Amino acid sequence: MPEGDTVWQSAKRLHDALAGQPLTRFDLRVPRFATADLTGRTVLDVTPRGKHLLTRFEGGLTLHSHLRMEGSWRVFGAGERWHGGPAHQIRAILGTGSRTAVGYRLPVLELLRTADEDSVVGHLGPDLLGPDWDxxxxxxxxxxxxxxxxxxxxxxxxxxxxxxxxxxxxxxxxxxxxxxxxxxxxxxxxxxxxxxxxxxxxxxxxxxxxxxxxxxxxxxxxxxxxxxxxxxxxxxxxxxxxxxxxxxxxxxxxxxxCPACQSGPTRTAPGTDRGNGHRPTD
Known part of the structure; x- marks a missing residue:
């Protein structure tokens, strides 16, 4: 899973591309929200909260997404070929007159009222990259x-x-x-x-x-x-x-x-010390 700085970067790319622009296309390819249509509404901002992304729209609605291990948001210009995975992995499309944001393999994607954002991010501690870092x-x-x-x-x-x-x-x-x-x-x-x-x-x-x-x-x-x-x-x-x-x-x-420079207990078990192979984490 991405680090907080990676999520901050994703939010900045999305915000720079979409904020202040009315949507010309809105497509959520998840069953629960497949019929939702925010076409015509203006994107207000895209804000990171820890490892969560909050895309806010006029009318008091927020699109909440989390990248976890495999997800990504890509931004494309008009006429630019989309890349980031096969079409069946696309979960969200947010389009304006000049940019299109495409969400691939997003495991968490939900539309909620902006007033209810605490229901998905209220459990988080202080955000290291947030304006309210404490x-x-x-x-x-x-x-x-x-x-x-x-x-x-x-x-x-x-x-x-x-x-x-x-x-x-x-x-x-x-x-x-x-x-x-x-x-x-x-x-x-x-x-x-x-x-x-x-x-x-x-x-x-x-x-x-x-x-x-x-x-x-x-x-x-x-x-x-x-x-x-x-x-x-x-x-x-x-x-x-x-x-x-x-x-x-x-x-x-x-x-x-480093077993020499770092003091304290360690975990060593058969098969756990294997060089560079690793899997992404939160």
Missing amino acids: ADTALANLLADPSRAVGEALLDQRNLAGIGNVYKSELAFLARVTPWLPVGELPDDVPARLLRTAHRLLEANKNTFDRRTTAPGSPAGARLHVYGRGGLPCPRCGTAIRRAEQGDGRDERVTYW
Whole structure:
């Protein structure tokens, strides 16, 4: 699943293409909303909330979408050939006189009243890229369960919204702790520092568009410290980076760490340390 900066970028592309324009085409290819027609209504804005996208229309309606693992929104100019997948994977088409936004493989797509947006995003913690980012509230959420592994706590969008598996692994590396260390065992200054670093990194990367980096100036030339680099040398100490799954057994998330630079418990089991192979995560 995409990181918060990726969703922010998708929202910006959609907003720049559609906002302020009346719809000339509106097509939702999901059974529940297949008959909905907002043609003629003006797109007011497209706003990211954590990893959710809210496209608002005049008349008090919002289209809520979530990309999860496979979804994407593409924007095309008039006459431009659509690309992003076969036609049967298209779930939404929002067209104006000059641009068309096409949603491919969207697993979450629903039309609701704008007044009811909290029913789909109200559970989220402070948004790292939102105008209402509140570090104190996010810190209190993070510390609420001292026994929880820091990696799982960072991924929980109810604590703070926007961190995915890439940033989870990178933040733990920068803090020199393993993602399995319980939050309550972090040194006193580390939780607040983790949140400051997370905010700084997402802000720095929200306009990079597919060139995310957490390791500027790395002598190894890598854009990331550990994520996706299983088996390669740690940029800090040269030890081989390891990879394992992290989670509660139902929702395992791939994790990368340096066994020498990062202190704390780890998870190692047969078949979990396999180099660079990984699957997308939230």
